[in-house]
Amino acid sequence: MAALIEIEGLTKRFGAFVAVDNISFNVERGEVLGFLGPNGAGKSTTMRMLAGFMTPSSGTARICGHDVRTRSLAARKSLGFLPEGAPTYPEMTVLAFLQFCGRIRGFSGAELGRRVDRAVAMTTLAGVRLQPVETLSKGFKRRVGLAQALLHDPEVLILDEPTDGLDPNQKHEVRKLIAEMRAEKAIVISTHILEEVDAVCTRAIIIANGRIVADATPSELQLRAASGKLDDVFRDLTLPKAA
Amino acid sequence: MRNTFIVAHRELGGYFATPVAAVFIVIFLALQGALTFNLGNFFDRNQADLAPFFNFIPWVFLLLVPAITMRLWAEERRLGTIELLLTLPITQGQAVVGKFLAAWGFCAIALALTFPFVLTVNYLGAPDNGVIASGYLGALLVAGAFLSVGSALSAATKNQVIAFVLALAVCFVFAVASYPVVTEFLSRNTPVLAELARRVSVAERFASFTRGVIALRDLVYFASFIGFWLFLNTVIIEHRKAD
Numbered sequence: 096m097a098a099l100i101e102i103e104g105l106t107k108r109f110g111a112f113v114a115v116d117n118i119s120f121n122v123e124r125g126e127v128l129g130f131l132g133p134n135g136a137g138k139s140t141t142m143r144m145l146a147g148f149m150t151p152s153s154g155t156a157r158i159c160g161h162d163v164r165t166r167s168l169a170a171r172k173s174l175g176f177l178p179e180g181a182p183t184y185p186e187m188t189v190l191a192f193l194q195f196c197g198r199i200r201g202f203s204g205a206e207l208g209r210r211v212d213r214a215v216a217m218t219t220l221a222g223v224r225l226q227p228v229e230t231l232s233k234g235f236k237r238r239v240g241l242a243q244a245l246l247h248d249p250e251v252l253i254l255d256e257p258t259d260g261l262d263p264n265q266k267h268e269v270r271k272l273i274a275e276m277r278a279e280k281a282i283v284i285s286t287h288i289l290e291e292v293d294a295v296c297t298r299a300i301i302i303a304n305g306r307i308v309a310d311a312t313p314s315e316l317q318l319r320a321a322s323g324k325l326d327d328v329f330r331d332l333t334l335p336k337a338a
Numbered sequence: 339m340r341n342t343f344i345v346a347h348r349e350l351g352g353y354f355a356t357p358v359a360a361v362f363i364v365i366f367l368a369l370q371g372a373l374t375f376n377l378g379n380f381f382d383r384n385q386a387d388l389a390p391f392f393n394f395i396p397w398v399f400l401l402l403v404p405a406i407t408m409r410l411w412a413e414e415r416r417l418g419t420i421e422l423l424l425t426l427p428i429t430q431g432q433a434v435v436g437k438f439l440a441a442w443g444f445c446a447i448a449l450a451l452t453f454p455f456v457l458t459v460n461y462l463g464a465p466d467n468g469v470i471a472s473g474y475l476g477a478l479l480v481a482g483a484f485l486s487v488g489s490a491l492s493a494a495t496k497n498q499v500i501a502f503v504l505a506l507a508v509c510f511v512f513a514v515a516s517y518p519v520v521t522e523f524l525s526r527n528t529p530v531l532a533e534l535a536r537r538v539s540v541a542e543r544f545a546s547f548t549r550g551v552i553a554l555r556d557l558v559y560f561a562s563f564i565g566f567w568l569f570l571n572t573v574i575i576e577h578r579k580a581d
Binding site: 184 | 341418427
């Protein structure tokens with residue numbers, strides 16, 4: 096069976112600037128891929144192309160076999176996406192927001208209620224269900240975004256910085272959640288926190304200037320630095336070489 | 339179709355969850371009342387009709403409709419929710435029409451709340467209620483035309499002030515296109531454009547509705563006007579969604 100996420104020569108140009116340069120990789124079921132790179136390396140751009148928000152300049156990607164360029168709707172149906180910064184409609188309550196996303200996903204009636212309850216339980220939002228999103232703290236907002244991505248139990252999850260702004264306990268919860276879901280899904284998370292890669296990812300891809308500079312398991316990556324620390328590997332790979 | 343209504347429902351709920359709805363409706367009714375009774379000499383005319391009311395309505399819409407539409411897409415862009423909305427499994431057309439219908443429905447609610455004018459004129463005399471109904475239909479179509487312009491222009495920017503000013507300017511052009519000032523100037527210089535200006539004018543079409551004439555060609559005009567701007571809106575979203 097083909098991989099759940101297949102990326103072939105994905106490229107995004109903004110004028111003369113190449114944000115993502117001919118990236119190819121696959122993500123299989125059961126994998127949690129940590130997507131690393133300095134700010135501006137092309138992480139969010141790549142994820143936006145996978146989620147169908149940006150159109151690739153060339154190359155393509157397939158989500159569960161659906162081409163994001165030609166079968167965008169089918170690709171988006173099989174995917175849960177947490178955009179960067181977890182945007183939500185500020186005036187809506189958590190419950191209303193999740194119901195809205197659920198209805199668009201095609202659920203209604205009792206099924207909708209069940210889906211929303213499940214997502215609320217998974218992201219421990221039960222206490223704030225009836226609060227408007229704008230009154231919530233950053234960590235809660237992030238979890239509302241996460242709950243929205245989990246509503247339809249998608250096979251593919253694309254999470255752009257899912258633990259950004261969470262406190263250590265919440266980070267732990269989210270990582271536990273990702274680890275629990277791992278077996279039946281293909282998950283891509285972008286992060287700046289290298290310890291996270293160690294904690295949840297089965298594989299890590301480092302990109303710099305739109306190109307893949309490393310693709311290995313976290314423990315293999317660690318071996319590349321004399322110190323055995325991911326931080327050093329990351330610096331080595333992403334900083335311009337001192338001549 | 340279902341998705342369009344889900345989007346419209348959420349959007350309309352948003353107006354009433356914030357002070358936008360209350361402020362808009364109060365200002366609309368106050369302005370419309372003041373203009374009809376004072377500037378329009380409603381009582382002194384001694385005629386049982388709503389001509390003064392309908393004379394002012396396109397101008398009140400000209401001012402207030404861009405205030406509704408300016409946030410329609412610009413706000414989604416600013417909050418980043420456009421990334422969420424357009425990565426849900428809906429087409430851009432559904433999102434565009436859904437948002438437009440919400441704004442139009444909102445204008446219809448505001449318009450319906452002017453019913454005391456109808457009661458007043460019926461209490462004072464025996465007006466032709468058919469003409470009044472036709473005038474209301476025309477007013478609703480004018481609102482729809484201005485909304486479609488504002489919505490498309492809102493999609494082109496993330497700055498709400500720019501969206502407001504642009505929408506006001508473009509709607510103004512369509513409102514005054516048939517006025518003697520414009521047509522005389524045009525017929526002196528470019529006679530071809532003078533005829534065209536009269537044909538595309540919103541005010542001219544609206545005038546026949548207020549006389550109680552519902553002509554098929556006027557309905558076709560409004561339908562194609564709204565259709566054109568919503569199509570433009572979809573194209574702008576398609577090309578500029580990620581900017």
